[in-house]
Amino acid sequence: IKPNDKTKYLFSELDDEKHKKAFKRAYTFDIRTRACDTARIMLPAATLTNVAMVANGRVFEHLLKRMYSSRHPEFKDIANRLHDTLNKVIPKYVKRANPEGEEFWQKTDEAIRENLQKYLPSCASWGGDTEAVKLHNVPRLLDNNRRSVYHLLAAVYFPYARVDYESLVQSFASLPYEQVLSMLSDAVGARSVRRDRSPRGFEHGYDITVEIVADFGVFRDLHRHRMCTLQWQRPNPHLGFEVPADIEKIGMKEACLAVEKEVRELYDDLEKELGDQFAEYVTLFGHKIRFMIGMNLREAQHMLELRSVAQGHPNYRHIAQRIHNLIIEKAPWLAKTDLFKFVDHNEYDWARADAEARQSQKALEKGLEI
Incomplete structure (x- = not known):
């Protein structure tokens, strides 16, 4: 914490009041940040x-x-x-x-929902694979084969479904092909002017297409990225809830799980009475949500290096590290370049402490009041 000095000091080793003040500031901020990162699992999705x-x-x-x-x-x-x-x-x-x-969007949205319930009712119930991160092999969508159509439809229907992407692909493959094409036409919609845009699923086809099941807090962090196609299913309490180790250490795990159980029951009651579009508001940040990200290599470089920095939330750091590993497994030649040079796979316990200490150190070096 001392200016122009990279040595790490205990608080008891400091004698200058400015250095002590800088230490306390870094320590307090670090503790508060970690506490918020840990406790956020109990925030409702409806939090303003x-x-x-x-x-x-x-x-x-x-x-x-x-x-x-x-x-x-x-x-x-x-x-x-x-x-x-x-x-x-x-x-x-x-x-x-x-x-x-817009009548076009409303009718297209309703047609997709009705098709899912009518022809793929098993995909309208929560289930499917809940693996944390999967990298999908997406076919070329302009290839003249049925597999490309099944994958495109799976992407378009994904936000409306309650199962994983691969389960959707298999479900479409089990239908008569004429029915599949009819469902594709319904998803495109009855366009009357060029401003009638088809759903975001028609952006599907990236070489890097990952499916993630992670807590809502992680989703909120990752869905800020813009150079990608990101689609998600509705927040719900049926894909899991993970209590951080810090909460378990202080003996509050059971209290958190008791609240989560009540929330799950409330969600089910609200869904029956009002529908999932209202029930989702009572889910917690700790409940897992299923979402997909399609991106090119440049966006992957930006996202994975940013979301794996030492100061990042451990949950999304692990997601970024896993995506990086899957990409390298599929394309090992990338490891011979510096494309992902700054993806950080190290584990840190109090990573923000060093960052806060450096901020305080810079302020002291510039003679600024802390």
């Missing part, structure tokens, strides 16, 4: 958060259309308030956003 956006008129128009078309009443409420605000600044850019929603 701040969202800031910088966008142009075209993006805001698209956002309003999406929110107005949602089945969630609160989305429509936020869209109304956002629309009122934007009308004061850029009214011409958002005039085409219809408060009744």
Whole structure:
């Protein structure tokens, strides 16, 4: 903590008041951060958060259309308030956003849901593989074979299903091919203008396509990435709940599991009465969620090196490390380059302490008050 000194000191070895103050600041921040990282598993998915956006008129128009078309009443409420605000600044850019929603998106969404229930009812119940990370072999989607169609449909229907991607592929392969093509047509939708965009699943086809089952907190961290296609299934309590070792050490594991059990029962009751789109709000950050990420090598480099840094949350660090290992297993020639040079596979106990100490050290070197 001493300026221009890389030696590590115990608090009892410090005599300068500025150095002691810097030590206490780093220590307090590190403890608070680790405590929050550990305790966040008990936060409800409905926990409010701040969202800031910088966008142009075209993006805001698209956002309003999406929110107005949602089945969630609160989305429509936020869209109304956002629309009122934007009308004061850029009214011409958002005039085409219809408060009744976009009929094309609503009908396409409903058709996919109905098809899943009608033709693949087994995929509408929670189940399937819950392996933490899987790297899928995705065929070339422009190849003229049925396997490509099955994989594309699995990607499109994935957010609506409750099983893993491979189970969806196998389920589509079990249907008559004419039925499969009909379900594909329904997913594309009855487009009447070029602005009628098909679902995000049609971005499918990346060489790096991973399926992840991790807690909601990890998903919230990873879904910030933009140079990729990320799709997820609804938050739910039926894919598992993992209690961190720190909570077990202080003897609160059973208390956490008791709360989780009550939440699971509440979710089931709400789902029966109101549907899963409302029940998902009571799930906890510690409940696991299934999601898929498709990306190219450049985005993989950025994501895996960023999410494996020493100061990162251990849960997403392990996900990043596993994805890196799977990529290298599939393409070992990449290991002969520096493409993933800074993916960190080391394990740390108090990684943020060093980072905080360096911040305090820099401040002291510049003569700044801490």
